[in-house]
Amino acid sequence: MNPSPLDKNAVAKVLREISLLLQLKGENAFKVRAYDTAADRLLGLTQDLGALVREGRLQELPGIGQGLAEKISELVTTGKLGFHEELKAAFPSGLLEILQLPDMGPKKAMALWKELGVGSVAELEQACRDGRVRGIKGFGAKSEAKILEGIALHQRAQGKRKLLGDVLPTVEGLLERLKAVPGVVRVSPAGSVRRRAETVGDVDLLASAPEASPALEALANAPGVAVLIGKGESKCSVRMVEGDLQVDLRVLPDEDFATALHHFTGSKAHHVRLRGIGQDQGFKISEWGVHRSDGTKVPIRDEADIYKLLGMQYVPPELREDTGEIEAALAGKLPEDLIELEDVRGAVHSHSTWSDGKHSLEQMARAAKALGLQYLTVTEHSQAAIYAGGLKEDDLKRQWEEIDRVNEAVPGFRLLKGIEVDILETGALDYRDSVLEQLEVVIGSIHVRHSLNEEQMTQRLLNAMDNPCLNIIGHPTGRLIHERDPYPLRMEAVLDRAAERGVVMEVNGKPARLDLKAEHVRMAVQRGVKLVVSADAHKIEDLPHLIFAVATARKGWARKGDVLNTQPADQFIRALKAQRAR
Structure with a gap:
């Protein structure tokens, strides 16, 4: 099979890898940044990348000159890039994997390679266990221990499920391709993607059509396909270049679409319970349909028909985990007004070039409006976050002036004056109250000293919530999926204090965070704790992360009324203040 052309996600991945390889070579920062910038531009494209290449219009994109345009064109059309291959050949193949370890940058990786000949994670682990790393300048015994912890976390993540946020763009691109196939009636993802699970294994897609072959061919020849695993009369399986992701497509008659979609959406635990209920009522439920005991088939147009047949409320895909949704649906007590993306009026938690963001305030405002x-809500890092360009108090006040200018320049849209203030080890906030009182939104987050024990970390958050200036706790458990475990915390105590003090909890939509996670969202909702859904946007391309925050909130049974930024700006600000004034 000839190499397939690459889509924008796969091309961006190669460009970022080139950036890392150039850093290993010691190239200047300007040249390195050009590849990262180009990757950002491609990921933010709403146009078809293949069309831009065919029409020779890549250089119309900001930051992409002739040289980069030629490299991107080569990648898109051939599936590989000679320059990339040459760079990879200059280093051990395992060096890029070492760069995936927590807190492992190019300078450290190069020092390990040059001094110890370490060119793989396995070699690095052995060097740490032998005590050889501590002998390198800039490293020590603590460094060895930290590297070993990072290796253990990395190894747990390898071979495991992929982040929903990494998979969804590929899935959406394939769905659009399948929808355009003549004769296709309905198309949908299934499995963990449709249930909006935090992580995804293989991807299941379903389509209905009178003839399966055109849709199967469309997947087999889709941009970004690396390997055709197999293709039969009704199913095609491929492996994508991006993320080494397996995608399975099933095509069936439209009359069987709803029951097949329900079956392949899962979860298994939900289905076992549902089939048992159906059996008790004289029905057999399977991917092939719903049949009565006498073998006659019950017409099922959509999934809601299945639940209605069993005397239940419809259960949205995100809730199908056998965590009480079946009992609630049977009793008619399942929430029917779960938050939707369309309910969200404003994005909470964003950064600009004032701290560690990549775009200006006006660029962020216009992108959010679009x-x-x-x-x-503009929430730069506070002064303690030196590593992230945290703002001194005077910088913060100067930023307010720019926010006022942008609000005049972008009619029909509003930037809110806020901050993501560091919660210090004692629970104190990283600005004086007299400064925080002037802000419209104050998010408090923990960014350092994650190693405190459970009691210390819990008390740290409890102390922070006693400050009347604090509105929202940001990414409350500090986790990074596959990269960093959540810090130890008594979540029940934190949520009880939030309910008592009127502090709002963030549902962070950054794909690697999704923090609060769904089970904690549900705990918060049960206590009457209000939520915000956030993008945690550090660049324009991050703003759509709201979809993941909303999905997590839905999985936690959050209604529209539970989420404060479903309200217009003035009402949102008043609601935050009213929470604290209770």
Whole structure:
């Protein structure tokens, strides 16, 4: 099979890898940054990358000159790039994997390779266990222990499921391709993607059509396909270049679409319970349909028909985990007004070039407005976060002036004055109250000293919530999926204090965070704790992360009324203040 052309996600991945390889070579920062910038530009494209290449229009994109345009064109059309292959050949193949370890940058990786000949994670682990790393300048015994912890976390993540946020763009691209196939009636993802699980294994897609072959061919020849695993009369399986992701497509008659979609969406535990209920009522439920005991087939147009047949409320895909949704649906007590993306009026938690963001305030404002949002909460890092360009108090006040200018320049949209203030080890906030009192939104987050024990970390958050200036706790458990475990915390105590003090909890939509996670969202909702869904946007391309925050909130049974930024800007600000004044 000839190499397939690459889509924008796969091309961006190669460009980022080139950036890392150039850093290993010691190239200047300007040249390195050009590849990262180009990757960002491609990921933010709403146009078809293949069409831009065919029409020779790549250089119309900001930051992409002739040289980069030629490299991107080569990648898109041939599936590989000679320059990339040459760079990879200059280093051990395992060096890039070493760069995936927590806190492992190019300078450290190169020092390990040059001094110890370490060119793989396995070699690095052995060098740490032999005590050889501590002998290198800039490393020590603590460094060895930290590297070993990072290797253990990395190894747990390898071979495991992929982040939903990494998989969804590929899935959406394939769905659009399948929808355009003549004769296709319905198309949908199934499995963990449709249930909006935090992580995804293989991807299941379903389509209905009178003839399966055209849709199967469309997947087999889709951009970004690396390997055709197999293709039969009704199923095609491929492996994508991006993320080494397996995608399975099933095509069936439209009359069987709803029951097949329900079956392949899962979860298994939900289905076992549902089939048992059906059996008790004289029905057999399977991917091939719903049949009565006498063998006659019950017409099922959509999934809601299945639940209605069993005397239940419809259960949205995100809730199908056998965590009480079946009992609630049987009793008619399942929430029917779960938050939707369309309910969200403004994005909470964003950064600009004032701290560690990549775009200006005006660029962020215009991009958020283009997404249909009414406001964006500007929450740069505070002064203790030196590593992230945290703002001194005077910088913060100067930023307010720019926010006022942008609000005049972008009619029909509003930037809110906020901060993501560091919660210090004692629970104190990283600005004086007299400064925080002037802000419209104050998010408090923990960014350092994650190693405190459970009691210390819990008390740290409890102390922070006693400050009346604090509105929201940001990414409350500090986790990074596959990269960093959540810090130890008594979540029940934290949520009880939040309910008592009127502190709002963030549902962070960054794909590697999704923090609060769904089970904690549900705990918060049960206590009457209000939520915000956030993008944690450090660049324009991050703003759509709201979809993941909303999905997590839905999985936690959050209704529209539970989420404060479903309200217009003025009402949102008043609601935050009213929470603290209770």
